[in-house]
């Protein structure tokens with residue numbers, strides 16, 4: 001199948017994408033899919049009917065439908081950690097039972113959600129307060145999946161935030177926590193320690209710093225702590241009583257955890273009702289993913305477009321470009337979701353991967369990116385497939401004209417990438433400016449846009465909690481499909497372990513309590529230099 005796709009790509013690779021619209025007036029409709037008001041337009045790619053047919057066959061070859069059902073049914077599809085993968089259960093609000101090892105997990109999920117809702121409501125209305133009164137600030141301390149999801153979503157849903165201010169501390173760099181705590185009143189600050197394992201070095205260091213900060217100012221610092229974790233023994237050892245711990249099971253992966261307790265800071269910010277709407281959006285995408293035929297299935301199609309661009313066309317990166325400023329942290333969130341999930345070199349059985357792993361994901365919101373890296377996207381020698389996200393409406397009343405400018409810019413970019421500008425056109429422009437001869441030719445060449453650069457666009461009415469839920473679940477399932485097709489286990493993350501181990505080994509060397517014997521010359525030299533400079 002991969003060979004068929006590669007042959008097909010060879011045959012079509014120089015064909016202008018624009019020509020596909022000329023030969024097929026229905027192309028935009030035939031290469032777009034909708035789920036309710038969410039639209040995925042993948043027509044500005046070089047995938048034609050034959051390409052689509054071959055790509056869809058990958059799903060059958062990899063038995064994606066079976067794997068999908070195994071995931072939803074609670075099978076231990078995370079084989080290297082022997083775990084089920086059930087973040088979908090967290091948003092299975094009124095669905096049926098979900099069995100793990102013969103036990104329905106839904107009563108526990110509902111109970112934890114209800115506890116979170118009671119707690120969030122109490123924080124918001126002041127029944128749960130600090131010694132100085134109603135909480136004004138909530139500080140979420142966590143990293144990776146225990147930070148990126150709630151942080152991204154809290155920013156995305158800022159127009160719905162009517163609770164206390166939320167802050168996110170993740171980096172072990174003390175600058176991070178110092179900058180946040182400086183702005184908070186200790187007597188009115190709630191600290192949420194979010195860590196699935198409750199062992200993560202950065203989070204534990206920041207939690208200890210927050211505790212020391214509170215201890216300096218209040219009589220009972222522990223009363224202002226909450227933990228979100230699946231390690232209840234460790235949260236107890238830290239001094240957080242069980243009634244202030246929101247637990248979750250090992251079948252919720254860190255980067256898939258925003259839907260459960262890890263989303264508590266978001267729930268406090270936007271309120272339980274809006275949080276439920278977020279869950280409903282995720283659930284709507286789950287139902288679609290499970291029931292829509294592959295040719296109309298948004299996550300599956302998004303995954304296949306990605307596979308076409310990365311594994312078949314050889315474009316190693318993908319830019320995520322939200323024309324929605326509050327999705328500013330979406331690229332960072334997706335970097336963990338996609339690259340920690342599908343950045344693997346071996347297949348499930350341990351054999352080397354037959355094709356490249358998932359793409360390098362990066363991006364920034366438009367229009368800012370236009371004035372930074374779009375130069376390379378338009379004229380650089382490497383092709384960067386782009387993913388645009390755009391809302392029909394913003395939240396800023398009276399500024400609709402500005403929002404329309406945002407939309408125009410978004411659409412202009414995908415059009416420019418596809419259309420490009422030929423040398424003849426560039427020559428005409430230079431001639432109209434009065435240039436002639438060699439100078440005309442030289443200047444014209446700088447103004448050529450090769451075009452034929454692919455993109456997809458995800459459009460929606462407005463970035464509300466439900467829509468954000470749909471978008472995040474869309475990306476989650478896209479990663480799942482891509483992982484199954486590539487033969488990867490998308491749910492472990494062994495690649496982060498070595499650095500953690502070495503950091504622990506280096507810590508005493510940096511502190512000067514152990515020598516650097518056995519380290520390579522560069523590492524030992526850097527330790528010596530930094531110690532000499534006062535480390």
Ligand SMILES: O=P(O)(O)OC[C@H]1O[C@](O)(CO)[C@@H](O)[C@@H]1O
Nearest residue numbers: 144145146195196197200254496
């Ligand atoms: O929630 P924890 O256990 O502190 O882990 C934080 C993050 O660390 C990782 O395990 C790897 O760095 C992520 O997968 C996870 O989201």
